[in-house]
Amino acid sequence: MHANVKQNVIPLITPGLKVACSECNLRELCLPFGLSESDMGRLDNLIGGGRKLKRGQHLYRAGDAFESIFAVKAGFFKTDVLTEDGRDQVTGFQMAGEILGMDGISTEVHTCNAVALEDSEVCLIPFTELEMLSSEIRSLQHHLHKVMSREIVRDHGVMMLLGTMRAEERLAAFLLNLSQRFTARGYSPAEFHLRMTREEIGSYLGLKLETVSRAFSRFQDEGLISVQQKHIRILDIPRLKALLAPSDGRIG
Amino acid sequence: MHANVKQNVIPLITPGLKVACSECNLRELCLPFGLSESDMGRLDNLIGGGRKLKRGQHLYRAGDAFESIFAVKAGFFKTDVLTEDGRDQVTGFQMAGEILGMDGISTEVHTCNAVALEDSEVCLIPFTELEMLSSEIRSLQHHLHKVMSREIVRDHGVMMLLGTMRAEERLAAFLLNLSQRFTARGYSPAEFHLRMTREEIGSYLGLKLETVSRAFSRFQDEGLISVQQKHIRILDIPRLKALLAPSDGRIG
DNA sequence: GTACCCCTTTGATCTGTGTCAACCCGACTT
DNA sequence: AAGTCGGGTTGACACAGATCAAAGGGGTAC
Structure with a gap:
């Protein structure tokens, strides 16, 4: 049950992992979608490098301070919420090009757990800096809003599924x-x-x-x-x- | 079934309804939360006035072009999604101070219906202009993100409810x-x-x-x-x- | 390479919620 | 004031999915 606790003591950053958005084959799916070459370079500069996770490792846990959102570069994740009384609900599965962690924006604290279901890699996107940059780059700002809205629409789809x-x-x-x-x-x-x-x-x-x-x-x-x-x-x-x-x- | 269709031909704007955010008793719950007096004035300027709805009237429908989000000033709404095959899922109930319409950002088209459950009033917030202003006012930008994130977290709660x-x-x-x-x-x-x-x-x-x-x-x-x-x-x-x-x- | 454990499958039974149906009530309508 | 109609309550029964149980298989760790 607590099998993976020890693996997550230090949120390892792996600087060597950094790959420019402009060279990433996920750029058409991911946050940089629609950015000009130069704006993409500015986004590159704030992305804090990648992080590798082994299968079973947590990317973040409910209760962790919120600092970044994450773009899945490779691999596969699940997010789940669990309550004090032991209920456990998987809220989503995320694959390459999808964004994780937006649940944490509202309270500055993550409200769910994100776990790698296979060996995976993510890009760290510090949120405060992303906000600063997106206030300068209109298309980035708008795309961020779209990504968040898409998550809301996706959740409605799941509600439909669960409800009907x-x-x-x-x-x-x-x-x-x-x-x-x-x-x-x-x-x-x-x-x-x-x-x-x-x-x-x-x-x-x-x-x-x-x-x-x-x-x-x-x-x-x-x-x-x-x-x-x-x-x-x-x-x-x-x-x-x-x-x-x-x-x-x-x-x- | 189509009882309210006729009532919604013209999306009536009622200019007389406009009340400044700074004088609205919902400002602590709503979008202007945390803004300075002067920034609140700038937000006021872009809010396009209010709109009154009778019970049963649609604020928007799935398929409508997305232009604004809405702040509930008074009254009570439901949002629901319905599929071609006749499934119908209520995705939320919204009351004063809550924001409606963020589902439309991702595709520029609303993906659900919003219906007044009692005589109600909303403020129209044109989204493109909100994005422009929020790129100038950091706290507005951040609060908008929080509102969207809160919606995601709320949806996770509903998924938990429906799933477990x-x-x-x-x-x-x-x-x-x-x-x-x-x-x-x-x-x-x-x-x-x-x-x-x-x-x-x-x-x-x-x-x-x-x-x-x-x-x-x-x-x-x-x-x-x-x-x-x-x-x-x-x-x-x-x-x-x-x-x-x-x-x-x-x-x- | 081997052993263990977790994941998965399948069967038998139980139960919570859906379905179908009848009736009631209160609010509008005329 | 009576009639109508949508919304709500309640009962009887059906059934989808949960629960309990047991056994097999594949992947992982050592």
Whole structure:
């Protein structure tokens, strides 16, 4: 349960890791999107270098002072919230090019945990300095707002999923979402490796791990996907999508 | 179903409604929080006046072009998302001093509907101009970021609720949240009027209206609250809070 | 290379919430 | 003042998913 505590004593910064945004192949997905060459250089200057994390390591924990947001350069993360009474909710899975840590802005303290699900790398973006720079670069400012807004919209999607969908619909939505995000990063839309356990998927989807497992098996039985442990191959994307739109169709 | 369509043809602006932020008794809750007197004046200048809405009227709809965010000056709103296949999820209830519309920033188009649940008033805050001003006023910029971040954190709380709580826990959390927000506005923590129907509460909490109704009845039977239609009186806040922390307590 | 442990799968049963249905109440309408 | 209608309550029953349990398999650590 506390397996990874010791690994996170010092928030190691690895200066050697620094790669200019302008040379990063994620720049079209990440914060520098839409910046001119010179503005990107200014953003580079404030990014405090990278940080490598081993699988299982925390990038930050609920309660940590908020100083930076993070851009995922490589790897895979989960964020989760846990309450005093032991509830645990995975609030998201983040992959390359996505931004982590914006939960901390409001209270100056992180409100969730971010954990690497595989060996990963992030860029540190000191927030105060980002605010200063974004007040000078309009497109950076606007893009930051878009990124935050996108997070809000994403959360609404999860609320919809948790509030209105049944187990198999949730899992179908989850797989299609992953597929689409992998596609945007140049990977196969149909074949990928899950970095998270059934329990983590379940927590994210508001289901128990057994239910997730059964839904996977059922999808496989019906020829929608093939599952081998964490290796997923989507065999029939259209039918998987159809699961999300009940046949009775629209209302009123 | 389309009862309110006709009321919303022209997005009426009511210039006479304009009240300076500096004279608004919500300034400590709202966007101008923490601004100096003179900066508040500059914010006043960009706020495009108020708008009044009757109960049932839409402030904006999914698909509307995004131009402004809105500060609730008086009244009560709900936001909801609905999908082509007829799913409907209430994503939030907003009261005086809260900000609406940030979902639209990411795509320049609103992604949810905002509906007045009682006769209400909002301030229009044109977003492009807000960005310009916030690049000049550090504290405004930072506060805007905080407001957006707070929305993200709030959404995480809802995800926790939807993902891990049982019906009565959800309703207890909902009532306590309302209570706390009313308190922050100077109203009674224990006695208030629900502006939304059981169905809307249910949609927000991921429950059917019958389940909401039963939970209310049960709370009343147990002496936790008294319910008369939409009038709620909380009789035992501590025991209501205790419902959220299962007796078996913590893990590990 | 081997051993252990965690993850996963699958079955049997239980239960909380959804579904369907009937009825009630209060607020508008006319 | 009576009628109507939307919102709310309550009951009976169904079912999706949780829970409990057991066994197998693959990855990881040593």
